[in-house]
Amino acid sequence: MDYTPHTEAEIQEMLRRVGAESLEDLFRHLPEEILNPEIALPEPLPEWAVLEELGRLAERNRPARKAFLGGGIRSHHAPPVVQALASRGEFLTAYTPYQPEVSQGVLQATFEYQTMIAELTGLEVANASMYDGATALAEGVLLALRETGRMSVLISHGVHPEYRAVLKAYLEAVGAELKVLPLEGGRTPSFPVPEGVGAVVGQNPNYLGALEDLAPLAEAAHRAGALFVAVADPLSLGVLKPPGAYGADIAVGDGQSLGLPMGFGGPHFGYLATKKAFVRQLPGRLVSETVDAEGKRGFILTLQAREQYIRRAKAKSNITTNAQLTALMGAMYLAALGPEGLREVALRGVALAHRLHDLLLEVPGVEPFTPKPFFNEFALRLPKAPGAVREALAARGLHAATPVPEEYGENLALFAATELHQEEDLLALREALKEVLA
Amino acid sequence: MSYPLIFERSRKGRRGLKLVKEAPRAEDLIPKAFLREAPPRLPEVDELTLVRHYTGLSRRQVGVDTTFYPLGSCTMKYNPKLHEEAARLFADLHPYQDPKTAQGALALMWELGEYLKALTGMDAITLQPAAGAHGELTGILVIRAYHEDRGEGKARRLVLVPDSAHGSNPATASMAGYQVREVPSGPDGEVDLEALKRELGPHVAAIMLTNPNTLGLFERRILEISRLAKEAGAQLYYDGANLNAILGWARPGDMGFDVVHLNLHKTFTVPHGGGGPGSGPLGVKAHLAPYLPVPLVAKGEEGYYLDFDRPKSIGRVKSFYGNFLALVRAWAYIRTLGLPGLKRAAALAVLNARYLKELLKEKGYRIPYDGPCMHEFVAQPPAGFRALDLAKGLLELGFHPPTVYFPLIIKEALMVEPTETESKETSRPSPRPWWSFWRSPRSGWKTPPTPPRCAAWTSLGLTSAPSSPTLTRVRARSRPGPGPRPGRSGP
Secondary structure, three states, X not given: OOXXXXXXXXXXXHHHXXXXXXXXXXXXXXXXXXXXXXXXXXXXXXXXXXXXXXXXXXXOEOOOOOOOEXXXXXXXXXXXXXXXXXXXHHHHOOXXXXXXXXXXXXXXXXXXXXXXXXXXXXXXXXXXXXXXXXXXXXXXXXXXXXXHOXXXXXXXXXXOHHHHHHHHXXXXXXXXXXXXXXXXXXXXXXXXXXXXXXXXXXXXXXXXXXXXXXXXXXHHHHHOOOEEEEEOOOOHHHOEOXXXXXXXXXXXXXXXXXXXXXXXHOOOOEEEEEOHHHHHHOOOOOEEEEEOOOOOEEEEEOOHHHOHHHHHHHOOOOOOOOOHHHHHHHHXXXXXXXXXXXXXXXXXXXXXXXXXXXXXXXXXXXXXXXOOOEOOEEEEEOOOOHHHHHHXXXXXXOOOOEEOOHHHOOOEEEEEOOOOOOHXXXXXXXXXXXXXXX | OOOOOHHHHOOOOOOOOOOOOOOOOHHHHOOHHHEOOOOXXXXXXXXXXXXXXXXXXXXXXXXOOOOOOOEOOOOOOOOOHHHHHHHHOOOOOOOOOOHHHEHHHXXXXXXXXXXXXXXXXXXXXXXXXXXXXXXXXXXXXXXXHHHHHOOOOOOOOEEEEEOOOOOHHHHHHHHOOOEEEEEOEOOOOOEOHHHHHHHOOOOEEEEEEEOOOOOOEOOOOHHHHHHHHHHHOOEEEEEEOOHHHOOOOOOHHHHOOOEEEEOOOOOOOOOOOOOOOOOOOEEEOHHHHXXXXXXXXXXXXXXXXXEOOOOOOOOOOOOOOOOXXXXXXXXXXXXXXXXXXXXXXXXXXXXXXXXXHHHHHXXXXXXXXXXXXXXXXXXXXXXXXXXXXXXXXXXXXXXXXXXXXXXXXXXXXXXXXXXXXOOHHHHOOOOOOHHHOOOOHHHHOOOOOOOOOOOOOOOOOOOOOOXXXXXXXXXXXXOOOOOOXXXXXXX
């Protein structure tokens, strides 16, 4: 099975037409010493057997639906209506919408996505998507450095450690400097930003789940002539003050919380929003509204001179493939829930997380770590190594206690709650944790 | 009629999905200073309206599922439905769950890595990059770390790319802090060896090549090129965008490449999704393995684990472990085809391209570099016609046109990649072949014989880049009125 339609007779006829005797003949001009290497691959399988093999692999996983694991990815409801619409072959099997005449579907849906992200973040424009939250942060910071012409970045320790790691790799590439601002009491302190810093980065809710007032840091950034970059979970923006309202020039985040399957970490999408003034520095694709020859509204890719296929070495970024379909799924989710539905999902998580916090503190040896108020996840200090606790809980059928890197402190673990949890789930976790820590 | 925006279908107070029985009050949970003052103005629609909106949009969009899509370099082949079901089996895994409870996922990643190493002739692989260009960036960072480790980082500041290269190659090199120089193509469309020799030296960090190149031609002097690169101490980078042409028949590793990225969304049938998400694994030879991003999937005595203990690693290029659900699809593809199927797919991709090239030549198209093409070829329309004329004619018919005006070294270029999943009659449909529709361009567009009007849109200001484009429908909070009005509000 190789999904090709050719009959043997057609192959022979086509070979004759191109002056070849066999399929092997088509490769005859390649150097002989590299042709037909020995390659060890498993034998081909019929479709049902591939599914069986995959089923065998899947059985070796314990699905994490209703997990209490935090760390930026959470178990949320993935609405079937979104799954169904995103599975439409026209969306699923299209390429980048370079030909607007036959790509109005993706273009308009992307324009709507850009509008929703701008609305959520309180900023004016958003691009068509980035790979994930971490690369959106790296590209957002590079944008700020291009705009300010500076090569130094200050980032709060409250930003997700994996995001900081990705940013570090991207900044080392261009030779920019990265300094980390330590937390005080689980939050980013107000700090005078030194001269020469081009971008200051904070996250709200931060990696440990705490709500942060980032306005003073944004102000300090602006006083030093730097741009302020906010990392924000889009679900939280259903209720929290948008980054644009506390002085962010650029907002980034990961879209998984908008009902995307966790998928062992991907694909999700990253959003990147900013002010109109910086639009020419934006990386990646942008869709704009226009009219066609008959006066009908339509949508096209715009400001393409920023992009690699036009500008080559002078492009703002090398990004080409982004995360279009998952971004559209995020937009579909936002449209399916509306402002009220989004608010309800966000607040239900907050309420349950606080309830869970109280319950888990009843377990002997467990200490609070993330200060209140927090959002839908929080860190606790456990009396044992968090990796071992996570393993012991998993053995009891519960996924919880994401180990926090030691740079934040010893024996810390993240717990999260979402709209999928009920009171009895929280109680079950408390009892299991009691057993594990006894 | 313009198709309404989702915001224009919105009615205040209308509800779609309700996922929570009773929501608490925000003020009871969160201090007011942290709360937004007004709810975000998202659409308020019921579920059926949502379904009709997006179904309608999908009908204003073509994909491989609806039409021939011979977009050169993009490999728009069939994306098997089996893979969508496969991905669903792994949807509910959390990246931070105990690895002992994700052994199946880790095993799949490890196995896929082994398959891809075998197919490319590489020694080590990372599955972390999210796309081809992301794999390129990772690869160039790995090369940079290698040179720096050997004390040659300061000396080697230049990356060479052929003038026919994908735009992402030079963009990647400059993103990684390198200077870029383009090497001209020779008269046969392949890399000009003499020009390459002149540029090579101890200042060159890497050469980035696509093979077959963007003209669809296999670089026949590749062994000579890799020998020259090795002598000069430069690393040879393989852009995997065109690997589908030779998969199973020849391997970048055997050609002398040190690094190769793969586009799982091209060669291995992961759907393109209107522009992503993709997946861009990166394979390297042993001398570059220490620099790959963390974590790598490893196999130990007690099962599979994530190896973070790699002191020379460039760090991370993406959160978590890559676009995992794309990896599941690629795994399913390789297990379905096996080596014989993969080789047959590559051979039929080449056969389809050569066959179509012959048909076009017969109709007066010109082939500027008429060597033995692989999975794609670059043609020019007959004298007096423009590439855009053919593109527009095809759009009128509801086909997706080939890539036009690329590679940049050819005027009026039409870059055609039929792929192996298209049948012979796609190339020569009856009663009239698609490639002759532009025959009388001056009068022809308006009157092709009963053209199915699949194009949702007629003609566009493709070249009129607006000075301040309308990028969203976000309105100022202060503006009174019922909401966004249909119609044009931008430039």
